[in-house]
Amino acid sequence: MxxxxxxxxxxxxxxxxxxxxxxxxxxxxxxxxxxxxxxxxxxxxxxxxxxxxxxxxxxxxxxxxxxxxxxxxxxxxxxxxxxxxxxxxxxxxxxxxxxxxxxxxxxxxxxxxxxxxxxxxxxxxxxxxxxxxxxxxxxxxxxxxxxxxxxxxxxxxxxxxxxxxxxxxxxxxxxxxxxxxxxxxxxxxxxxxxxxxxxxxxxxxxxxxxxxxxxxxxxxxxxxxxxxxxxxxxxxxxxxxxxxxxxxxxxxxxxxxGRAEKGKVLVVYDSMYGFVEKRMDIVIDELKKHGMKPVIYKYTDKVAPAVSDILGEVPSAEAIVIGVSTYEADIHPRIRYLLYEIIDKANYEKPVLIVGAFGWGGGAGKKIESMITRSKFDHVMTVESKGAPSAEDEEKIRDAVRELIQRSLPTGNT
Incomplete structure (x- = not known):
């Protein structure tokens, strides 16, 4: 009552x-x-x-x-x-x-x-x-x-x-x-x-x-x-x-x-069968190595956070990492909707890293990249590959995270 x-x-x-x-x-x-x-x-x-x-x-x-x-x-x-x-x-x-x-x-x-x-x-x-x-x-x-x-x-x-x-x-x-x-x-x-x-x-x-x-x-x-x-x-x-x-x-x-909180990085991803999550574990590990504070939201077969909660994290983030699966040759629907709302409701000049995984064919990463480049957000890099991450994929992801950190903190935080 x-x-x-x-x-x-x-x-x-x-x-x-x-x-x-x-x-x-x-x-x-x-x-x-x-x-x-x-x-x-x-x-x-x-x-x-x-x-x-x-x-x-x-x-x-x-x-x-x-x-x-x-x-x-x-x-x-x-x-x-x-x-x-x-x-x-x-x-x-x-x-x-x-x-x-x-x-x-x-x-x-x-x-x-x-x-x-x-x-x-x-x-x-x-x-x-x-x-x-x-x-x-x-x-x-x-x-x-x-x-x-x-x-x-x-x-x-x-x-x-x-x-x-x-x-x-x-x-x-x-x-x-x-x-x-x-x-x-x-x-x-x-x-x-x-x-x-x-x-x-x-x-x-x-x-x-x-x-x-x-x-x-x-x-x-x-x-x-x-x-x-x-x-x-x-x-x-x-x-x-x-x-x-x-x-x-x-x-x-x-x-x-959009005043940022020092070191805060918003990490958002979907993972249908764990392949994106393995990549995001690498992202999160690299962020923490450099003293960053990842705030993590994930969509899996067990959890689905509210878009409104994620939107509330964007203004104070120094940078954003988006992890995505290719779904029917497109962006995973959960991430697609979230991105639409972020660009509409929380469109700030913040660096964004895209990390993707796919099965037989990719494309989600490039589609997100296209969305990001039409917004105020600063696209840093897209790292997208097939299946489970290889040693080479891991190296590319870690390099991309370091570039994201440099882009968000010009003087570095390493």
């Missing part, structure tokens, strides 16, 4: 979190394996003559959400609803809220948001819609609300709200992550360390296709001067950031830029 949190966030004003822990979901956006679950965060701010709701939750949980909301306010009293991002995990309960509000509230968002909401839920939800422009400010209940568009984080409709006097950023998907943290905020370093890998996984799978916009939009916020002095960042998923609020944006920047 999903847990619902209702927490007051500040002492000097009535700002509340309503968080629904979705422990039932298995595949985010029907695509990404997330056995760790996810939270949906909505916020309510009660002012002297206004009540502002920031986003809602997924429709599946609208009854739970409405029960929680009613513990804080009569829905008819809500005067403004700010929609930062219209994806239904944040807007799903909006029609229900407006219905119980008797459509009195002004709904605030971008022009894109208005168009999307009308397409999702019909004209009724946008009858009292206020379209904002980038940088526009509104006075609501004695507070200054500044609306800043951050398109492609990760839809064109996305914006954030900056509460000027209190230096609070409502950031929706920017700053979010997968999993259901055991606390609501970043007060525990242990919780944060456990949570951040899920943030990386979230960034790559959800925003990865547009990862260059992460760096651009955070730069924009910095230039506006609102990041330096921010007191609290309130995302639409996961932890609230108030002990060290800038930390989450730093993490987003690092992932967006």
């Amino acid at each position: 999903p847990k619902v949190w209702i927490e007051k966030l500040t002492e000097d004003m009535e700002l509340y979190l309503i968080r629904v822990d979705d422990d039932q979901i298995k595949y985010f956006e029907a695509a990404w394996d997330i056995p760790e679950g996810i939270t949906y965060n909505s916020y309510l701010l009660k002012l002297n003559d206004a009540v502002v709701l920031f986003d809602t939750v997924k429709k599946d949980y609208e009854d739970l959400f409405m029960d929680a909301l009613k513990k804080l306010v009569d829905p008819k009293e809500i005067t403004h609803i700010i929609v930062h991002h219209t994806e239904p995990d944040h807007s799903g309960a909006l029609p229900r809220v407006l219905e119980e509000n008797e459509y009195k509230a002004m709904v605030i968002g971008t022009q894109f948001a208005r168009n999307l909401l009308e397409g999702f839920y019909g004209k009724k939800v946008v009858e009292n819609f206020k379209v904002i422009k980038d940088g526009e400010e509104m006075k609501i209940g004695g507070k200054t609300f500044r609306f800043i568009t951050v398109p492609w984080l990760h839809w064109p409709d996305t914006m954030i709200t900056y509460l000027v006097e209190d230096k609070i950023i409502f950031s929706c998907d920017a700053g979010g992550g997968y999993s259901i943290p055991e606390t609501i905020d970043d007060s525990s370093e242990e919780v944060v360390e456990k949570y951040l890998p899920y943030v990386t996984k979230y960034i790559v799978t959800v925003i990865g296709h547009y990862h260059k916009y992460i760096v651009e939009n955070i730069r924009k916020l910095k230039e506006l001067g609102i990041v330096k002095d921010v007191k609290m960042i309130l995302p639409g998923h996961g932890l609230i950031w108030r002990r060290d609020p800038i930390r989450i944006f730093r993490h987003y920047e690092e992932v967006g830029a």
Whole structure:
């Protein structure tokens, strides 16, 4: 049963979190394996003559959400609803809220948001819609609300709200992550360390296709001067950031830029009958000889890791090794799908080594090479041969690994 949190966030004003822990979901956006679950965060701010709701939750949980909301306010009293991002995990309960509000509230968002909401839920939800422009400010209940568009984080409709006097950023998907943290905020370093890998996984799978916009939009916020002095960042998923609020944006920047962890090499391969695995044992041995830290994922007749987990490893890798079988004169289907998603979601300037095995005829290595050379990745070498690796094959593989290390670390790590 999903847990619902209702927490007051500040002492000097009535700002509340309503968080629904979705422990039932298995595949985010029907695509990404997330056995760790996810939270949906909505916020309510009660002012002297206004009540502002920031986003809602997924429709599946609208009854739970409405029960929680009613513990804080009569829905008819809500005067403004700010929609930062219209994806239904944040807007799903909006029609229900407006219905119980008797459509009195002004709904605030971008022009894109208005168009999307009308397409999702019909004209009724946008009858009292206020379209904002980038940088526009509104006075609501004695507070200054500044609306800043951050398109492609990760839809064109996305914006954030900056509460000027209190230096609070409502950031929706920017700053979010997968999993259901055991606390609501970043007060525990242990919780944060456990949570951040899920943030990386979230960034790559959800925003990865547009990862260059992460760096651009955070730069924009910095230039506006609102990041330096921010007191609290309130995302639409996961932890609230108030002990060290800038930390989450730093993490987003690092992932967006593909900043590598020293020595980390992502090793991914399939092995139907052990021939590729024998080659990868050589690769891993050579990497370790040179002080590298291989992170290994393999597809065999016994294991099949989630693509979403592998994608989360790419940004911090210094280099990547792909081991592949030729399957029906093509790339093994597991690796083929993985590569498609890596190039789409995690396309960084990182060196890649391809190591392949085949039975009666090869080809997978060259097909991967063709894919890699059309991406930002730097193709180092393709080493592909028949059956079990010979002594000559082993020598070629070790040479190729050394070249990969040199390419990833210009000064060497030998």
